[in-house]
Amino acid sequence: MRVLITGNKGYIGSVITPMIAAAGHETVGLDTGLFEHCTFGEAPPRVPQLDCDLRDVQASDLEGFDAIVHLAALCNDPLGDLNPELTMDINYAASVRLARLAKEAGVPLFLYASSCSLYGASGEDMVTEEAEFQPLTAYAKSKVLTEQEVSRLADDSFSPVFLRNATVYGLSPRLRLDLVVNHLVASACATGVIYLKSDGTPWRPLVHVEDVGRSILAALEAPRSLIHNQSFNVGSNDENYQIWQVAEIVNRIVPGSRIEYAPGATGDLRCYRVDFSKIHRTLPNFKTEWTVESGAHQLYRAFTREGFPYEDVDGPRYQRLKQIRALMSGGLLDSSLRWVNLRQAVVLS
Template sequence: MRVLVTGGAGYIGVLTVEELLLKGYKPVVFDSFYWGKEALQPYLDKIEIIEGDCRNSKDIIYALEGISAVIHLAGIVGEFACASNQKAHHTINVESTRTLVNCCTDPEFELVRDFIFASSCSVYGNVKGLYDEVTEETPTAPLSAYAYAKLKSEEIMFKRAEEIPHFHPTSLRLTTVFGWAPRPRLDLVTNLFAYNAWKNKKITIYGDGEQYRSLIHVRDIARALVETLATPRFIRSGKIFHLGEESNNKTVKEIAELVQLFLPDTEIEYIKDKPTDRRDYKINCYKLKNIVGWNAEYSVEDGIEELITKFENMGDIDWDSPNYRNSSFKYI
């Protein structure tokens, strides 16, 4: 099976490509390569690469030739990055999904039946005081343009599935990602805390740090995407699943304290009069575990230890470069 991975050169994408290869699929990477192709170097003789823009129907139509399934990862990730790139955010995070879904189901071309979409648990916003934990049936209340765009994309693909019976989309709502990947990201809470503790011996938390984050290792995400694709259609078609691990439900304060266990000289500073990310939720992920059969393999501690080891052993790298932070990038 040839599987098109949009955003296949990104933080999650590269590991998804690796997982597809391990499971015997033929990955086709579709990417604009904002951060280059270096992370894909180990796989170049085993994969097909198509450089293009996920907003461009011409690029998409050619990329879909001979494709059996799509894993849609391309997007601008995070509230700050979306707010700083409003036009690019809307065209990439919403309209590209519409374009891709329409091309997958256009009657002039061969139908691409299977569509796995990487959504986000950010769609729930702040449920503190309302729900002890969040299930897939919990009402959504997005607090950012990024979260709203994920909901809009889900609406687009599920509505199209009602019109095209043999189109089978599935949405995986990801919890907050952490961990090392060949294209690293240091603007995620766990990764950022580990880096700041390693470099500056200091972690700064805005607010009291009592807000919860549900966390998932990037490698566990890649496995879940591929295992969901391999799940029979009648089980996953039209469904929403949370992708996370309950034991990784941590407060921001707890994440910082876990980093401190590995780097004991770290100071944790609280700045309570600065605005903070208001998301606060504990995610229940048993639906994915029970129906798809996937289980997480990495704890937050595993991810922190791995990150610190990489920082210490990878030589003279400018980790402060915008290349390692989606939030610092200017999109067009």
């Protein structure tokens, strides 16, 4: 298949693009490169690229693709709170526009990276794809609205599929540390402290970045009748954790580390336990291979091997919100997150 992957230079994209290529598909990327110079270890292999902002893509750019894997977005809750309108613009309006143009250009399959965060505050009970949406943030709302609107485009010629990923962890050349497992391991390695900002009670489903790649491959290769206009939670039933459990796993793996709670730490409203039976039942080729335990080991080994500077744990290099703020205050990005000077974007990369 000829596959366009938006957001291919990000945390998930830089892991799954080589996986899709290794499975024999032709890959082309589309990414504005916000985090292109935030590389951990070796840079990901380059692929042919549509070097444009998602908001500027044209139907003619999309002709000839068999599938689009749509990852590009402003990804995380605090980033959405920084400027909810931008999150709506890029994550929602530009995503729906991309889907419309894809349909117009005759692309039959549209795999959308959605998120289990749209279940928001669903509490202790396991939620399936049928559960009510309870988005708590601009980011989660943008995912709900995009799913709803793109779903209406489905017809005989256009199959959208909504892959609701659990919170992702694991090694990537475009590492993110604003994700709970990654942050706790990095913090334990660099400072010896596993610092919990909440009281550790909220439930969170977790999935390894390579297993996200496996779900995309399984969907790309599935018979259309099984996936047409369907939503799938992506993860596995036994990988729902309370945050304190994640802290204990990290504590066992990183020698000499200790767990600390923020003074006055309370619960986090965002709390959801997710049922992943549907994807395993529908796509038997999809199997997760990682657990939080093996993923934390992977990160620990990488951080020990490469060395992990203290200032990078909470600094702008691997924190999406801080990186964007740094690019804006340095005059490289304008207030709509467009590069002020495209040349600078290229030099940075």
